[in-house]
Amino acid sequence: MTARFTLSDQTAEHDHNQCIRNAIATAEDLCISRGVQLTPIRHKILELIWNSHKAVKAYDLLDLIRPSNDAAKPATVYRALDFLLEQGLIHRVESLNAFVGCRSSGTRHDQLLLICTVCHNVEERSAPQVFLALAEEMQSALFSPQRKTIEIHGLCKSCRAE
Numbered sequence: 001m002t003a004r005f006t007l008s009d010q011t012a013e014h015d016h017n018q019c020i021r022n023a024i025a026t027a028e029d030l031c032i033s034r035g036v037q038l039t040p041i042r043h044k045i046l047e048l049i050w051n052s053h054k055a056v057k058a059y060d061l062l063d064l065i066r067p068s069n070d071a072a073k074p075a076t077v078y079r080a081l082d083f084l085l086e087q088g089l090i091h092r093v094e095s096l097n098a099f100v101g102c103r104s105s106g107t108r109h110d111q112l113l114l115i116c117t118v119c120h121n122v123e124e125r126s127a128p129q130v131f132l133a134l135a136e137e138m139q140s141a142l143f144s145p146q147r148k149t150i151e152i153h154g155l156c157k158s159c160r161a162e
């Protein structure tokens with residue numbers, strides 16, 4: 001499972017296996033408490049997305065899953081992704097048409113995504129002050145937003161250092 005995990009995801013202060021364990025355990029608990037099924041394919045897709053903090057495209061997931069499940073079709077992957085999105089376990093990175101695992105999947109939330117253009121790592125930040133200011137702006141525009149995701153492209157901490 002960790003074979004495809006690249007070293008660049010692991011910094012001295014970051015144990016990514018811990019990220020994976022937390023994400024999977026949270027997902028399992030949430031699905032049980034909501035009475036929904038984390039089927040083997042949904043579980044597998046979630047694990048593959050959590051291989052790193054990089055945004056992953058649906059067709060990459062399909063390539064990754066085929067060795068262990070040759071019956072997997074694009075529709076299978078998309079259905080699993082829809083489920084994970086619905087349950088708030090992953091986020092869609094609109095600007096890349098890709099997906100990342102959510103670090104705080106227990107609650108519905110707005111998200112600020114910092115997307116590195118070099119390593120494709122995505123950092124999710126809750127940025128409460130940003131969203132507060134945004135809510136005021138929406139209110140003064142008499143606009144009711146359905147979704148609020150802010151995506152910012154740039155260089156992450158480790159790529160800046162290189």
Ligand SMILES: [Zn+2]
Nearest residue numbers: 015016019053
């Ligand atoms: Zn991690």
Ligand SMILES: [Zn+2]
Nearest residue numbers: 102103104111
């Ligand atoms: Zn999130």
Ligand SMILES: [Zn+2]
Nearest residue numbers: 116119156159
């Ligand atoms: Zn980077």
